[in-house]
Amino acid sequence: MTDITNIDIAKATRLLNHGPTTLITSAYAGKTNIMAAAWVCALDFNPPKVTVVIDSKTYTRELMEAAGTFAINLPCVQQIEMVKQVGSISGRDLAGTDKFAEYGIETFAAKAISAPLVKGCVGWLECKIIPEPHTQNTYDLFIAEVVAAHADERVFSDGRWHFEGHDNLRTIHHIAGGVFYATGQQC
């Protein structure tokens, strides 16, 4: 945890420029959930905004709409199995528990929102939904402002990623059907 640093909010979207797969966490009224999401994208620089696509049937959607906030966590190579696990089941189907307990996923508190942040990830964006009912209801597309951002300074500092020497901390990119590629060589 000592490697986590706050990021200049004006550079928060740089966490997402390269299109990594994410984990969306949400919390409302004592309930929490986590899901994998690849369709997450930067939208604006400062104040930073993002778009996320969240299916209307998901438990995450229910919690994030109720709370008005959610977190984007950026998992890395050493978390691949956990990412596959949380992407394969709905938190709604876990009677009396949640995915964090079910899979032993440790979290820490966000600065500005209720959603928990996932330990072991390499980047985190705390997001507040900008209500846009038409795009939400028509396209399952949410627009949000990033109100705080953090990163593992071993692989992100001075506003950019640098994965060299940390292969297990490289971000991941979903292809299809549970197959991922790591972020590769600088070119």
Next chain:
Amino acid sequence: MTDITNIDIAKATRLLNHGPTTLITSAYAGKTNIMAAAWVCALDFNPPKVTVVIDSKTYTRELMEAAGTFAINLPCVQQIEMVKQVGSISGRDLAGTDKFAEYGIETFAAKAISAPLVKGCVGWLECKIIPEPHTQNTYDLFIAEVVAAHADERVFSDGRWHFEGHDNLRTIHHIAGGVFYATGQQC
């Protein structure tokens, strides 16, 4: 060119799942342009839809709004220098020529739209804008339906990427300031 195959439209968004940096091409009334864009994302499966963020000051914006269509081209490692070039100047500032002529960028005809497709890329999505004036004007965010898609079958077939053995054809991911990472190892 013999390596290019049409893609089942229901799997077109798989070209974008892993968040590659793109080249947006556009054409209207005899004018054409090309720009680099990292903020491009899948939105829906079938019919496939995408989101793209295009600044209101760009020449691309002018042409794509006039035509109602544009193409998303997916460049690869061996095109890095060209991607940097087209991202560093506006086509509006090139008197009497365009970026294709200026940088010797070869193209081929799209199937369903007017925008040219860039030779040497490894994936192409032909897109028709779904008019959403509020999101376009407020956020520079465009929603579009993918009406045709193609890929280089050496690295994409049966609905998924497979870059092994083709390092020069790996897609690229922009970090910041002209620094890119290639799509890396499967994990």
